[in-house]
Amino acid sequence: FNKLFIILPYTVMIICILLSFVKLKMVSSKAFKTSDNAQAESRFILCLFFVFLYFLLTTFPAWAVVQFDVCYQYPTLYAIAYMLEWSGIIVNPIIFLVTQKSYRDALKKFYKKCFLAVQSETALERSKTIMYVLPFKRSKSRLYSQ
Numbered sequence: 715f716n717k718l719f720i721i722l723p724y725t726v727m728i729i730c731i732l733l734s735f736v737k738l739k740m741v742s743s744k745a746f747k748t749s750d751n752a753q754a755e756s757r758f759i760l761c762l763f764f765v766f767l768y769f770l771l772t773t774f775p776a777w778a779v780v781q782f783d784v785c786y787q788y789p790t791l792y793a794i795a796y797m798l799e800w801s802g803i804i805v806n807p808i809i810f811l812v813t814q815k816s817y818r819d820a821l822k823k824f825y826k827k828c829f830l831a832v833q834s835e836t837a838l839e840r841s842k843t844i845m846y847v848l849p850f851k852r853s854k855s856r857l858y859s860q
Contacts, residue, residue, distance in 0.1 A: 719777075720773070720774075720777045723773070724770070727766055727769060731762050731763075731766055734762065735759060735762075738755055738758065738759070754815075757813050757814060757815075758813075758814070760813055761810060761813035761814055764809045764813065765806055765809055765810075768802060768805055768809065769802060772799050772801060772802050772805075773799055773802075775794075775795040775798055775799070776792075776795040776796055776798070776799045778795075779791045779792055
């Protein structure tokens, strides 16, 4: 039963990657294939390969520790294996950013919008501060000049 938890995800991922590869080949054979399309297609397949490879490299140690240390004699191995397994949450988006231009472009747009929103909020706060400070300074300067 425990082997099912390691075999099932690997099998599902392999089937999904193969199906997406076949679908991509079917679509690209029907469409006019340019060098940009071919490059994007190869980058996508490379991305899927790296995600799957990283999944294999990070989940297998946790499974192996559970299989071979049934009595929990090495808790450090469990901690390291599970930290490695959870690192996929951080590394998978990095793999997508490195291999896919559309993800990089979307991230740039997202940060530009966030930065512009922060700038406009700061400018609004500055204008409010200036409106409150200026009358106060003017009234003080009038007091001192009299």
